[in-house]
Amino acid sequence: MIKHIKLPLIIMLLLTTIAGWAQHKPESAGKLVDGNFVLIVDLGWNTKDQLTFSKLYDVDSITVKHLFSKDFDYFGASKSWKLEFLGTNLVRLSTKLQAGDASGSLSRNQIISETIEETNRKAQAITYPLEAVFGSNYFTDAETFTYENGQATFFLRGFKDARKVQIAGSFNSWSTMSTPLTRHNDGWRVRLELPPGKHTYKFIVDGKWLPDPSNRQKEEDGHFHFNSVVFCPNYVFLLNAFPQAKKVVLSGSFNGWNERKLRMVKTEKGWQLPVYVKDGTYTYKFIVDGNWINDPANPNLRADGNGNENSVIAFGDTFNFLLKGFDNAREIKIAGSFNEWNPNELFMTKTKKGWEFSYHLAAGLYEYKLIVDGQWMPDPTNPLYVGHNEFKNSFFVFKPNFTFRYKASTEVKEVRVTGSFNNWDEEGYPLQLVEYEWILPYFLHPGRHTYKLIVNGQWILDPANQLWEENQYGTGNSVIWIDKL
Amino acid sequence: MPTERKLIALLLLLLWSFQQFLGAGNDKKTAAVHSTGSLNKKLPVENNDFIYKALGDFQSLTIPLKRAGKLILIDAMIDSVAGNLIFDTGSAGLVLNSIYFRSTRRSPLLESGGITGAVAGVTKYYINQMQLSDVFYRNFEADMTDLGHLERARNIKILGFFGLSVLEDFEVVLDLRNNLLELHRIDKKGKRINNLLAAPKFDVLLPMRNVSNVMFIEGEIGGKELLFCLDTGAESNVLSNRLPDKVLNTVSVSRRSTLWGVGSQKVDVFHGQMNNFSVGKHALQQMPTLITSLSAMAHSFGISLDGMLGCDFFESGIFYIDQRNNKLGIEFYKTRIE
Numbered sequence: 001m002i003k004h005i006k007l008p009l010i011i012m013l014l015l016t017t018i019a020g021w022a023q024h025k026p027e028s029a030g031k032l033v034d035g036n037f038v039l040i041v042d043l044g045w046n047t048k049d050q051l052t053f054s055k056l057y058d059v060d061s062i063t064v065k066h067l068f069s070k071d072f073d074y075f076g077a078s079k080s081w082k083l084e085f086l087g088t089n090l091v092r093l094s095t096k097l098q099a100g101d102a103s104g105s106l107s108r109n110q111i112i113s114e115t116i117e118e119t120n121r122k123a124q125a126i127t128y129p130l131e132a133v134f135g136s137n138y139f140t141d142a143e144t145f146t147y148e149n150g151q152a153t154f155f156l157r158g159f160k161d162a163r164k165v166q167i168a169g170s171f172n173s174w175s176t177m178s179t180p181l182t183r184h185n186d187g188w189r190v191r192l193e194l195p196p197g198k199h200t201y202k203f204i205v206d207g208k209w210l211p212d213p214s215n216r217q218k219e220e221d222g223h224f225h226f227n228s229v230v231f232c233p234n235y236v237f238l239l240n241a242f243p244q245a246k247k248v249v250l251s252g253s254f255n256g257w258n259e260r261k262l263r264m265v266k267t268e269k270g271w272q273l274p275v276y277v278k279d280g281t282y283t284y285k286f287i288v289d290g291n292w293i294n295d296p297a298n299p300n301l302r303a304d305g306n307g308n309e310n311s312v313i314a315f316g317d318t319f320n321f322l323l324k325g326f327d328n329a330r331e332i333k334i335a336g337s338f339n340e341w342n343p344n345e346l347f348m349t350k351t352k353k354g355w356e357f358s359y360h361l362a363a364g365l366y367e368y369k370l371i372v373d374g375q376w377m378p379d380p381t382n383p384l385y386v387g388h389n390e391f392k393n394s395f396f397v398f399k400p401n402f403t404f405r406y407k408a409s410t411e412v413k414e415v416r417v418t419g420s421f422n423n424w425d426e427e428g429y430p431l432q433l434v435e436y437e438w439i440l441p442y443f444l445h446p447g448r449h450t451y452k453l454i455v456n457g458q459w460i461l462d463p464a465n466q467l468w469e470e471n472q473y474g475t476g477n478s479v480i481w482i483d484k485l
Numbered sequence: 486m487p488t489e490r491k492l493i494a495l496l497l498l499l500l501w502s503f504q505q506f507l508g509a510g511n512d513k514k515t516a517a518v519h520s521t522g523s524l525n526k527k528l529p530v531e532n533n534d535f536i537y538k539a540l541g542d543f544q545s546l547t548i549p550l551k552r553a554g555k556l557i558l559i560d561a562m563i564d565s566v567a568g569n570l571i572f573d574t575g576s577a578g579l580v581l582n583s584i585y586f587r588s589t590r591r592s593p594l595l596e597s598g599g600i601t602g603a604v605a606g607v608t609k610y611y612i613n614q615m616q617l618s619d620v621f622y623r624n625f626e627a628d629m630t631d632l633g634h635l636e637r638a639r640n641i642k643i644l645g646f647f648g649l650s651v652l653e654d655f656e657v658v659l660d661l662r663n664n665l666l667e668l669h670r671i672d673k674k675g676k677r678i679n680n681l682l683a684a685p686k687f688d689v690l691l692p693m694r695n696v697s698n699v700m701f702i703e704g705e706i707g708g709k710e711l712l713f714c715l716d717t718g719a720e721s722n723v724l725s726n727r728l729p730d731k732v733l734n735t736v737s738v739s740r741r742s743t744l745w746g747v748g749s750q751k752v753d754v755f756h757g758q759m760n761n762f763s764v765g766k767h768a769l770q771q772m773p774t775l776i777t778s779l780s781a782m783a784h785s786f787g788i789s790l791d792g793m794l795g796c797d798f799f800e801s802g803i804f805y806i807d808q809r810n811n812k813l814g815i816e817f818y819k820t821r822i823e
Contacts, residue, residue, distance in 0.1 A: 058742055
């Protein structure tokens, strides 16, 4: 008899425990009761839950430590928290709401900032700019998007009775006023100069938002609807063979070797697929009616480590490291921020004049060091460096899109720049004196940046830039917007 | 026995007096905190510093809205500067971001500009022309303030913000589900001039109170009538921490943060949900809210307010704002999207 009762009892006990546990998670611990801020705390919470609890309700670490180590005497003397026992492991922590005339108050700006903070906690803000590794297009109507020589043409079929049609997207800062389409017999058209890459957009027909009806590729806009997604291609994969094949798919390291997504389109000679591929090196294969083959037109192959070889292709521009001298060195390697400072990967080649090495890179600022016969050193042929002593690194900027400038004069001995792009590093990056001007060509990602120049050690606003914002020191920071990739 | 009776009577009298005393205290507190039931009272006419004269060849216009977080943005061109304006019903008129409209330059070597860093004489900007979609405004002056903190929070170029008084020539329809703002020109009585449009069907029609060009409406929590300002500049809703217990007891709290408030005093901000909120007898379940002290806000409005209804509230339906008759019509969305 006892045995029969035991099992249901245990199950009930288990369910009660689970229900009790579920009700007292840190995320739902708080409420306001009769002028008190009340927290229902399960003393059995694990360390992670305790940390969540502490962070969510701004309960200081000392209080948390005493609470979960069950040092209840601490709360007898506490002026801020009152402790009551609700069950074996369940307590009620409460503190008076400070709402009297003597308590503080927030300005509207502070309240608004708090509401923004709350939105940011709940949803990841949409990142700017749009950076994609790879993409191709999927339009149901081939005429509605074309891309040639950097010129993209968007066509919206129909809407004959519309008064005005515009396009807004990531390429025009989502301006709803700046890019009108012109009326044609069978619809509306616009031609735009766009760089290769991923772009999102919508049409606006008489003031109303409209995702492109002929574009199947879309992503959530974060506000109940979708943005259309288009890739301006920078490469066309060609397979001028197998005209009789039924299906050809492109698969590679750029799309996780997906075997279905990238179906190639039939041409007179074979197959093709225009794609956007971010700068870098990739391996790939074609799948012709289920058979995996390498690209017959590409002689470059790379072993995959399992006894097979794949076609290999590199995109983007290369940076050439050139090093004069070091005639007696046996081996020179390069390590830097571009290869996560791996010291055993990038070997320079000895030439008649010295040493050289070419590497595919995306635009950006890179720090690096040479490793000459095992000894780390900054590049002695490069005047640009940051840090001191053993932390001294050489740097270079590849494909700069902005130049910091400061007028030269006899008093000015040194100019540096620092800002939001380098976390306001106190040392900053040095500008070089070139004829009558101090300059530093730099690469800034699209978006907003703030900075200051450091002239002879003094932090100043950039006199060549009208835009500046207030800062906490009352001295202002210069502001710059970079619009395009 | 008579002595005992007298004693009991005296005790009862004392108890009654004490209760009256307590009650009077409570009434006083309530009166100081709430201004409920006052929307229909005749109020002194507010004097606008400037009447925004809207120009444009249309009777009805649909303007596409952009969103950054929950903030509501409209494309604008102010003189030759293009960017976004925040539609902020919590502010009276147009305020520009000083980053883009300073008429004087600060010396680059200036060490400090005082507490605010402001340079004297640059707090106003004279606008030759402002364009909001197809609406134009000419020759007027606007205040300036530094909005760098909002630009940093949202990584978007913000030229400034504007309140409802900039749109006082129109009936304003705000439809955040479709990210649209409709403007309808109105006659002196506030009736739409464009008679081709079907009359909207509201679920509720509420009286509004205009205080310094900011609109206030009544809502209800836990059976208590409360006064809220309509504030699209706030992404969420906000409740005063001085509301009666029966109101605050209905709010669940999922987070607390502590800030340094006006006068360098610590202020608690609770983040949670209103579980018992309604407007015009229409219940809105589980609306996100902050709970904090609104006394500095109330002081600036010169009115004691119980809360702010921000973008989270405006995402619940289509709002028809009739400033001429001080009426707010709401057509709630039939389905709720989280």
